[in-house]
Amino acid sequence: MTSERPRIAIYFASHDGQTRKIVGRLAEHLGAHGVGTTITELTADASPAVDARADLVLLAAAIRYGFHLPAARRFLARLRSEVPERRIAVVSVNLTARKPGRQTAEGNVYLRNWLKRTGLRPALAAAVAGRLDYPAYRWFDRMMIQAIMTISGGPTDPATVIEYTDWQEVENLSQKLATLVTTAP
Numbered sequence: 001m002t003s004e005r006p007r008i009a010i011y012f013a014s015h016d017g018q019t020r021k022i023v024g025r026l027a028e029h030l031g032a033h034g035v036g037t038t039i040t041e042l043t044a045d046a047s048p049a050v051d052a053r054a055d056l057v058l059l060a061a062a063i064r065y066g067f068h069l070p071a072a073r074r075f076l077a078r079l080r081s082e083v084p085e086r087r088i089a090v091v092s093v094n095l096t097a098r099k100p101g102r103q104t105a106e107g108n109v110y111l112r113n114w115l116k117r118t119g120l121r122p123a124l125a126a127a128v129a130g131r132l133d134y135p136a137y138r139w140f141d142r143m144m145i146q147a148i149m150t151i152s153g154g155p156t157d158p159a160t161v162i163e164y165t166d167w168q169e170v171e172n173l174s175q176k177l178a179t180l181v182t183t184a185p
């Protein structure tokens with residue numbers, strides 16, 4: 001870490017925009033904690049350079065059909081070869097995290113499996129609940145999400161739009177990230 005203001009390089013992969021909104025809010029809170037941020041979107045055709053000089057690199061990715069978006073998975077492979085694990089944090093955005101106890105690496109199946117598959121032991125790993133927006137989904141996606149919601153006891157009314165993201169939890173997360181970059185050796 002330098003004597004300048006600490007900095008977190010945030011990379012995110014979002015399909016429907018909620019992960020983008022979450023990292024935007026994280027950046028706002030981090031700014032209030034005196035931590036600078038850069039935000040870079042990961043897409044199918046963009047493979048941005050890893051900002052290995054940042055004090056921490058945060059990778060946030062949405063889940064679709066059980067997996068984090070491919071752009072995030074590809075980026076993580078590069079990230080790991082350029083930045084030590086202790087300077088990596090990951091955030092998974094999914095609907096399972098709407099339930100109590102599913103915001104941690106132990107409690108969230110997607111996050112747990114991602115870390116297990118990659119063998120990554122990041123400085124921080126968290127799951128944040130995303131958004132359910134049936135009217136915005138294509139027919140097939142709506143059917144599939146309704147099926148998942150039936151199994152998991154969630155809403156199935158096709159008119160349902162719910163932002164499950166707990167913004168207080170997002171603020172708490174920013175506090176933890178700020179602590180990491182202000183106290184890390």
Ligand SMILES: Cc1cc2nc3c(=O)[nH]c(=O)nc-3n(C[C@H](O)[C@H](O)[C@H](O)COP(=O)(O)O)c2cc1C
Binds near residue numbers: 062
């Ligand atoms: C087609 C589709 C598939 C999804 N699959 C899952 C899933 O397998 N598990 C889950 O918990 N959430 C799932 N979700 C919910 C998304 O993770 C949630 O809507 C999140 O907010 C999406 O983030 P984004 O808006 O940044 O793309 C799915 C959503 C869609 C539209």
